[in-house]
Amino acid sequence: MEIITKFIIATEQGRGIVATLAKEIAAEKFASLVEPQQLEDYIEKKFNDKNLIAEMNSMSNQWLVVYVGDTPAGYAYITSNGRKPKNQEEARMMRIADFGILEKYNDTTVRLSLLEKCLAISKSYNGLWVHEYKENPLIAFFESEGFVMQNEVYQHEELPLPSIFLTRNNL
Template identity: 50%
Template sequence: MEIITKFNIGTGDMLPALMEEVTREKFSALVSTGTIEKYIDDKFDRKVLMADLNNIANQVLVVYVDNKPAGYAHITAKGQKPEVLGSKRGIRLAEFGILQQYNEDAVRLSLFEKCMLVTKSYDGVWINEYAESSLISFFESKGFVPQDESFGLEGLPLPAKCLVKLRV
């Protein structure tokens, strides 16, 4: 199995479809179909997506397994910064998801390591993840620390946790 993670260049048809599929898989058991579809329509609207991808404050990474898109991560400077970062330079891992059929340690690790490489010039990285996500333990095992504050999931009525990885 060949695993490679790289920057997404342009949107094409692959990225929106991948984002939508990951979102459906991740949240379908947690919220209604109507809620997911509205979230997808709002969040992955082509104009919004193009604007995000053409904004220097955003990066999208895609992990491929045997040349098939398997997951993605969205890194952005947007979003409310956790208090623990204070005046430090922080960056947010806004989305991190892998399709269920590829959800293996090696795939997750490839995407994560590329995210950490891209964000290495920052003092800290944070992520808001829904509270029951299996990714929470993964991020904690990689040095992310749960915070007392949480910023929600921007459009989904789910409890969330904020995790921060500080670089010393």
């Protein structure tokens, strides 16, 4: 089956694809970690149509969708905004603000397709950083692809979960 990652824009169809993926992936990621109402509030705040239009139309952001065949299987949200790790505050870096793949498609080939496009976007920068909740199973994947966990622990930006930074410098 063909696996391809494409840029997606803020058309009605594009927003619909991202919203559907984001809501399903957030539910899979966080359902066992936070209270149901917290999860519902998080999804509504972060992935409502108004917020998605603003985020998808921002010149600082790029959105990617990975397809397995014709089926959207995951997405990534890349931005130059956000709190950087302390040791990278002066570096010119891009951030993987969100990276997720539906559980039924979550295999190495799909993850790599999505990550490779993220890396291609960031080539003209000093590197990439990720700010993720500490227990995210994707952390091992990021580390296997050259990301290094930083010695900073914070709270997730929107949920009451401990989070960490991972960085990868471009050579």
